[in-house]
Amino acid sequence: MHLGLIGGIGPASTVVYYQRLTDAMRALNMPLELTIVNADANTLVKNNLAVDRMAQAHVYPNLISHLNSASADCAVLTSLGGHFCFDETVPLSKLPLVSAVTPLDEFFANTNLKTVGILGSEVVMRTALYGQFQKTKTVAPDDLEGTGKAYLNMALSGACSDAKREFFLEEGRKLVQHKGADAVVPAKTDLGPAFYGQTTEYKVIDALDVHVDLLVSLATGKAQLNDHAVGG
Numbered sequence: 001m002h003l004g005l006i007g008g009i010g011p012a013s014t015v016v017y018y019q020r021l022t023d024a025m026r027a028l029n030m031p032l033e034l035t036i037v038n039a040d041a042n043t044l045v046k047n048n049l050a051v052d053r054m055a056q057a058h059v060y061p062n063l064i065s066h067l068n069s070a071s072a073d074c075a076v077l078t079s080l081g082g083h084f085c086f087d088e089t090v091p092l093s094k095l096p097l098v099s100a101v102t103p104l105d106e107f108f109a110n111t112n113l114k115t116v117g118i119l120g121s122e123v124v125m126r127t128a129l130y131g132q133f134q135k136t137k138t139v140a141p142d143d144l145e146g147t148g149k150a151y152l153n154m155a156l157s158g159a160c161s162d163a164k165r166e167f168f169l170e171e172g173r174k175l176v177q178h179k180g181a182d183a184v185v186p187a188k189t190d191l192g193p194a195f196y197g198q199t200t201e202y203k204v205i206d207a208l209d210v211h212v213d214l215l216v217s218l219a220t221g222k223a224q225l226n227d228h229a230v231g232g
Contacts, residue, residue, distance in 0.1 A: 001219050002033035004072025004095060006063050009079040010041040010155050016208060017078045024216045032219060035070040037063045039082075045152065048084055048123055057088035068094045074229055076100075076215065080187050080207060081121055084130045089231075096229035098218065100211040101132040103228070104185070107210045109135040113182045116205070117175030119168060120187035122148025129187055139179040141171050151191060160194050168194040176202040 003021070007014030014036065025032040039059060047056040064075045075095040077083055083101050090097055108116055115137045118125050125140035125148065141147045154164050168191065172184040183203035186195055195204050217223035 001074070001221065001225070002035070002070075002072045003215055003219055004064070004067030004070065004075045005034065005036045005078050006039050006060065006067075006075060006082070007036045007078050008038040008041055009044045009077070009082045012155070013208070014038075014078050017076075017212065020208065020212045021215060021219075024212065025219065028216075028220065030220055035067055035072050037066045039063055041155070044079070044082055045155075048081055048121060051084070051123060053085035053088045056082075057085040057092060060085075060089050061092045061094070064093050064095050074098050074218070074225055076211075080129065081124060083132065084123060084127075086130070086132065091231065093231045095231075096225050097231050098215065098225075098229045099132070100207060101129050103214045104129075104205075104207050104210050105133045105135050107205070108183075113203075113205070115139060115180055115182050117172060117179060117181030117184040118187045119147065119151070119171055119175075119184060120191060121151050124187045139175055139181050141174065147171055154191070154194070165194045165198070169198060169200060172200065172202060172204065 005017060021034065022032055043059060044056060067075055072095060075093060076098050080100055083099065086097065086099060118128060118138045118140050122144045125144050128138040150164060150167055154160055175181040175184055183205050185205045185207055187207065214223065214228060218225065218228065
């Protein structure tokens with residue numbers, strides 16, 4: 001299956017998606033059919049903060065048309081933040097959209113993680129991934145605004161300093177110790193670098209791992225689009 005990725009939202013997460021997909025397919029000794037188009041991170045942040053779903057939803061169709069012209073079989077948003085207008089994008093898309101949120105919700109349900117701590121942008125935390133979780137209870141930091149600003153500063157800079165890493169690790173600890181989370185999920189793909197290679201006393205679930213596993217299954221034919229995609 002030919003995967004079509006909408007990248008650039010943000011650039012760091014696009015690189016990680018590409019790296020993990022190529023590594024996984026190489027390990028399986030199978031070719032990867034992949035096309036990436038580039039969206040603008042600043043436009044996404046502006047529309048996300050304004051909760052202007054339709055404005056961002058109308059950004060995607062032109063990019064998806066490019067993927068369709070490149071013979072991609074599906075479209076993938078390489079950003080959990082980019083999913084805030086997922087439902088609005090579906091009827092505008094020429095290709096089926098493969099959600100990163102739905103498989104994450106299924107993963108938590110299947111592993112009996114009933115309460116999950118969310119870290120990410122203010123909108124992501126306030127809406128518990130835009131209300132797209134159906135089976136999982138979520139908790140968020142008390143200071144949504146401060147945590148959200150810390151995330152945006154890191155995402156737009158494309159770098160994670162030691163101070164920022166310590167901040168997010170501590171916020172994760174609070175979610176587990178004070179809010180009863182069974183695990184913490186960095187609910188923004190750009191936030192992953194704050195946790196990569198870190199040893200924590202609490203469970204951290206990388207949403208990117210879950211999504212990439214699904215995409216590899218689609219790319220290799222082990223999973224079918226009609227079970228994991230909508231629209232198109």
